[in-house]
Amino acid sequence: MKNNILVLLISLVLFSCSDLEEMNINPNLPTETHPQLLLTNVEWDVFRAYGGTSPLYAQKMLVQTDGENSNQYYKWDRGSFGAYSVLRNTTKMIEEAERINEPSYVALGKFFRAYYFFNLTLTFGDIPYSTSLKGETDQEYSPVYDDQKAVFEGILKELKEADQILSEMNTIIAGDIIYSGDVLSWRKLINAFRLKVMITLTPKTGEMDFSEFNEIFMNSPLMESESESGQLVFLDQQNNRYPDFNSSGFSSGMYMDSTFIQRLQERKDPRLFIYCTQTRNAKEAGKAIDDFTAYEGGDPAAPYGEVNEKAAQGNVSKVNDRYHRDPINEPYKLMGYSEQQLILAEAAVRGWIVADAGQLYKDGVMASFNFYEMYSEGYSSLVSPEAAMNYLKEPLNNFSEASTDQEKIEMIIMQKYLQSFFQMQWTAFYDHLRTGYPSFRRPAGVSIPYRWIYPQSEYNYNTENVSAAIDKQFGSGNDNIHQMTWWLK
Numbered sequence: 001m002k003n004n005i006l007v008l009l010i011s012l013v014l015f016s017c018s019d020l021e022e023m024n025i026n027p028n029l030p031t032e033t034h035p036q037l038l039l040t041n042v043e044w045d046v047f048r049a050y051g052g053t054s055p056l057y058a059q060k061m062l063v064q065t066d067g068e069n070s071n072q073y074y075k076w077d078r079g080s081f082g083a084y085s086v087l088r089n090t091t092k093m094i095e096e097a098e099r100i101n102e103p104s105y106v107a108l109g110k111f112f113r114a115y116y117f118f119n120l121t122l123t124f125g126d127i128p129y130s131t132s133l134k135g136e137t138d139q140e141y142s143p144v145y146d147d148q149k150a151v152f153e154g155i156l157k158e159l160k161e162a163d164q165i166l167s168e169m170n171t172i173i174a175g176d177i178i179y180s181g182d183v184l185s186w187r188k189l190i191n192a193f194r195l196k197v198m199i200t201l202t203p204k205t206g207e208m209d210f211s212e213f214n215e216i217f218m219n220s221p222l223m224e225s226e227s228e229s230g231q232l233v234f235l236d237q238q239n240n241r242y243p244d245f246n247s248s249g250f251s252s253g254m255y256m257d258s259t260f261i262q263r264l265q266e267r268k269d270p271r272l273f274i275y276c277t278q279t280r281n282a283k284e285a286g287k288a289i290d291d292f293t294a295y296e297g298g299d300p301a302a303p304y305g306e307v308n309e310k311a312a313q314g315n316v317s318k319v320n321d322r323y324h325r326d327p328i329n330e331p332y333k334l335m336g337y338s339e340q341q342l343i344l345a346e347a348a349v350r351g352w353i354v355a356d357a358g359q360l361y362k363d364g365v366m367a368s369f370n371f372y373e374m375y376s377e378g379y380s381s382l383v384s385p386e387a388a389m390n391y392l393k394e395p396l397n398n399f400s401e402a403s404t405d406q407e408k409i410e411m412i413i414m415q416k417y418l419q420s421f422f423q424m425q426w427t428a429f430y431d432h433l434r435t436g437y438p439s440f441r442r443p444a445g446v447s448i449p450y451r452w453i454y455p456q457s458e459y460n461y462n463t464e465n466v467s468a469a470i471d472k473q474f475g476s477g478n479d480n481i482h483q484m485t486w487w488l489k
Contacts, residue, residue, distance in 0.1 A: 036175030047232035066253030079452030125485035145469035229336035258297030280314035330375035338367035449481035
């Protein structure tokens with residue numbers, strides 16, 4: 001009897017030792033999954049990553065009347081490293097794809113990484129890149145900062161690799177809510193984004209080799225119509241609706257910027273009627289929706305109380321109601337065909353490619369009108385192809401009337417700017433920093449910042465590396481918003 005009990009105890013101990021790890025696995029917290037289950041959420045995060053109205057204030061499209069908006073007056077300070085948290089899911093998706101040998105997800109992961117790091121480095125300058133996101137695999141919790149030039153080179157390398165991987169694929173990417181798994185469509189978006197990264201670096205033309213820009217233009221697939229834009233389409237379903245649907249922010253102090261409205265009025269741009277409402281007084285006077293004189297904005301350089309008084313008098317337009325009443329509204333564009341064509345137009349003017357800059361400019365403007373024709377319910381007739389053609393004949397929009405390269409570039413940048421309303425991107429701000437266009441009105445003595453201050457969390461938990469990055473870029477203790485980073489020098 002004693003011997004039987006002893007054998008039983010020994011068996012239990014051996015079983016416990018050999019299978020303890022397996023027995024302690026929580027089935028509700030799986031450590032492995034198919035990357036398609038991660039892709040959908042990653043895409044949802046990526047395509048809404050730079051939401052919110054902050055860029056619209058900085059880019060002189062909105063003004064605030066119930067308090068001072070730091071972006072409107074260029075008084076911001078610290079930025080956020082929140083993108084690194086979201087990038088963990090991208091990292092996990094890549095790991096799972098490599099585990100089961102599904103390279104298409106690796107390619108998309110490289111693209112998403114490039115997109116986030118592109119925005120992070122433009123926000124701050126030098127950032128953790130090569131050693132970042134390795135806490136789980138390498139127990140690296142204090143990543144070093146890479147030079148901004150190295151970050152840009154890494155971004156372009158990852159984008160090229162993403163295109164190369166997908167060029168060898170002939171499959172449907174499961175879990176894809178952007179292009180329904182179509183590999184060629186993803187290649188077109190990735191290559192267009194490669195062009196965007198390179199055109200952003202025009203201030204470094206003498207330092208970097210951009211010959212690959214022409215190679216992409218000549219030999220790689222690019223978007224061919226507005227329908228191929230990289231965009232997130234919203235649905236009238238819970239958790240899939242337009243992010244500003246039913247937002248209370250539109251009923252408070254949010255009004256239109258006068259400089260933005262004036263630019264649309266001067267160009268007789270019908271997108272004005274889609275973007276905002278008539279002033280209260282114009283509406284009460286019975287002015288038509290397509291009457292350009294029915295719209296007016298608030299001065300972005302004036303004290304907010306002064307603009308509030310003007311708004312209370314009924315003389316300031318608000319954002320069009322459709323932005324908070326329509327559960328679907330227009331899609332968020334990560335990058336669209338219209339932007340691609342305008343980038344190509346600028347490249348043609350600069351001599352990076354041999355192409356008809358005027359035709360590319362026309363394509364870009366026509367595509368933007370087509371976007372709003374498709375998605376702005378009730379306003380499609382105002383942005384028809386005929387309306388677009390008439391618009392392009394206006395002197396301020398007619399590319400043939402630009403006599404110098406600078407005038408041509410200014411027209412191209414202005415069109416990128418005018419089409420970006422509520423697209424939640426900082427592109428127009430960075431275009432201003434690199435070209436000077438468009439100009440941004442601000443109070444006397446206020447300078448436009450070049451960057452954001454590093455997050456306080458880096459000072460708390462990665463002190464040595466963030467301090468070294470600041471010293472190398474700006475000199476000891478000079479982490480401030482008016483320090484120019486490598487890409488602009």
